[in-house]
Amino acid sequence: MTTTLYTSDHEWLAIDGDIATVGITDYAQSQLGDVVFVELPKVGRALKKAEAAAVVESVKAASDVYAPVTGEVLEVNEAVVAEPALVNSDAGGKAWFFKIRIADKSELGGLMDEAAYKAHTA
Amino acid sequence: MxxxxxxxxxxxxxxxxxxxxxxxxxxxxxxxxxxxxxxxxxxxxxxxxxxxxxxxxVSHMGQIALRPKSGKVEDAARALERLVPQDIVAVAPGRQRYAQFTNADGGILDDLMVANFGDHLFLVVNAACKAEDEAHLLAHLSDDCIIDSLTxxxxxxxxxxxxxxxxxxxxxxxxxxxxxxxxxxxxxxxxxxxxxxxxxxxxxxxxxxxxxxxxxxxxxxxxxxxxxxxxxxxxxxxxxxAGLCLYGHDIDTDTTPVEAALEWSVQKSRRTGGARAGGFPGAEKILAHFDHGTSRRRVGLRPEGRAPVREGALLFADATGDQPIGKVTSGGFGPSLNAPVAMGYVPTALSALDTKLFAEVRGQQLPLTVAAMPFVKNTYKR
Structure with a gap:
């Protein structure tokens, strides 16, 4: 059973036990425009919550993707590096960025559920 | 915000x-x-x-008619030549030319298009500079021309x-x-x-x-x-x-037309030995740059990887990243090339085509190469 939560910086986390799959939201990709480059963290990197973890660039500008929680990077999605346009076509699915082992589940308390995120972007 | x-x-x-x-x-x-x-x-x-x-x-850009008080367009052309290093007298009726307003230090106040409409000159200037340009024209050309802002x-x-x-x-x-x-x-x-x-x-x-x-x-x-x-x-x-300069980024008051690799836009008649050599703001410095070269130059840059190298990125001669040698002034992703492209200023000694350089992006040294511009072949109907 996975639960999906959202950050105010427009990332989504699909949480399965102590592992979170992280990506950017469809709203975020619509604001960025055509994504042409994605840089992901190295597997094994220890990320601190709110630290710059990945980079997503459109034709016009570069944006940081922040670690939504503290933890170790377990896996990254090379498909989105090879085909950055996946972020525009399937932000909430195939274009996941990385999987992280959640160090402290209490950090999830500050995140939004889908209804709250929808209100946040309305 | x-x-x-x-x-x-x-x-x-x-x-x-x-x-x-x-x-x-x-x-x-x-x-x-x-x-x-x-x-x-x-x-x-x-x-x-x-x-x-x-x-x-592009209606935000400034459109200005320069109307000669004498009624002769050559007089407006001669007057405008006091402010730009281009040959304006030679712009035939029905023709247009790229030009720059220069300052006393040889820097560029704005870049513009000048067309000869037979009885007057028609100027198109950058939006962000148009008020200053108009004031500049009024201050220096009012004796010879009516400066008519076509708002x-x-x-x-x-x-x-x-x-x-x-x-x-x-x-x-x-x-x-x-x-x-x-x-x-x-x-x-x-x-x-x-x-x-x-x-x-x-x-x-x-x-x-x-x-x-x-x-x-x-x-x-x-x-x-x-x-x-x-x-x-x-x-x-x-x-x-297309390798074209954006004013305020690739050219500004600190860059001369020669440093900006815009020599092609300064006709021989205005250079040393020409029929109307000098006589524009900063001529001493700009002509010295023509005659003796410059210490730095605007070049095209092709990053090796996929990562765009953007405006402000520092450039280095080697991957150690000790001493920056220059800076990127425009950079991004080129959709037609399906690759990142940039331009910036480097020491003349490092400006030759195919020179390998490095740009600092998010703490990493990314390799890039000095490349010819335009990056995409232009298709002008000459």
Whole structure:
């Protein structure tokens, strides 16, 4: 059973036990425009919550993707590096960025559920 | 983020309502509320312009008529030569030329287009500089010219390989024009000034139209299925691929035309030994740069990987990243090249084609190579 939560910086986390799959939201990709480059963290990197973890660039500008929680990077999605346009076509699915082992589940308390995120972007 | 009152004080071009109705994403630019992109998005808009035709609203730019008090256009040309290092006297009626206003230090105050309309000169200047340019012209040329700011006109650019066929339907004379021809023409029955020029590296036209007729003309052009509206985002990526300078970024008051690799725009008649050598602000320094070279130079840069190297990135001669040797002044992703492209200033000794350099991006040293510009071959109809 996975639960999906959202950050105010427009990332989504699909949480399965102590592992979170992280990506950017469809709203975020619509604001960025055509994504042409994605840089992901190295597997094994220890990320601190709110630290710059990945980079997503459109034709016009570069944006940081922040670690939504503290933890170790377990896996990254090379498909989105090879085909950055996946972020525009399937932000909430195939274009996941990385999987992280959640160090402290209490950090999830500050995140939004889908209804709250929808209100946040309305 | 702009404060609310700043947002409200933004100016609007005569095509503002059309942009909004076309779904343009409006952003503040040079004091105007302008479309950065339309629903198609920057990538598609860019590629569409290169294969078909794009319509750009550039009405924020300044349009100025320089009318000679003597009635002789040569007198306006001679007067303007006091402010620019270009040969303006040699611009024949119906022709246009790229120029720069220089300052006493040889730096660039603005870059502009100058057209000879037979009885006066027609200038197009950058939006962000137009007030200063007008003051500059008034201060220095008022004895010889009436400086007539044409605020009641819009400016529409139509760019791309289909531009000629599209405009031909509304302006029968336009296919006969060559690159940098400019003059008054009727377009869709409207009295316009048309030049065969632009800012994309593509063949195309810029059409100055009375503000009241601008929306009607833009709609007539957009009625052609080959034409899409194009925002400022793609305008920037198109001009970057074309190797064209953006004022305030690639050229400014600290760069001379020679450092900026714009020697081609300064005719021999204004250089040392020429018939009208010097006689423009900063001539001593600019002519010295021509005669003895400069210590730095604007070059094209091709990053090796996929990561865009953007404005402000420091450049290094080697990967150790000890001492920066220069800086990127424009950079991003080139949709037609499907690769990142940039331009910047480097020491002349490191400006040769194929020189390997490094750019610092997020703490990493990314390799890049000095490359020829334009990055994408231009398709001007000469």
């Amino acid at each position: 702009l404060a609310r009152d700043d947002q409200d004080s933004l100016q609007r071009t005569p095509l503002h309502g059309l942009h909004v109705s076309l779904g343009g994403k409006m952003v503040p630019f040079a004091g105007y509320d302008m479309p950065v992109q339309y629903p198609a998005g920057v990538l598609k808009e860019h590629l569409h312009t290169r294969i078909r035709a794009g319509l750009f609203d 009641e006109r819009a400016l529409i650019a139509l760019q791309g390989p289909k531009a000629e066929a599209v405009l031909a339907k509304l302006c029968a004379e336009s296919p006969g024009m060559k690159f940098m021809d400019a003059g008054p023409h009727k377009v869709n029955g409207i009295a316009c000034f048309v030049s065969r020029s632009g800012y994309t590296g593509e063949d195309g036209f810029e059409i100055s139209v009375p503000a009241a007729d601008a929306e009607r003309l833009a709609k007539a052009l957009l009625d052609n299925p080959d034409v899409l509206p194009i925002g400022l985002g793609a305008r920037d990526s198109l001009r970057l691929e």
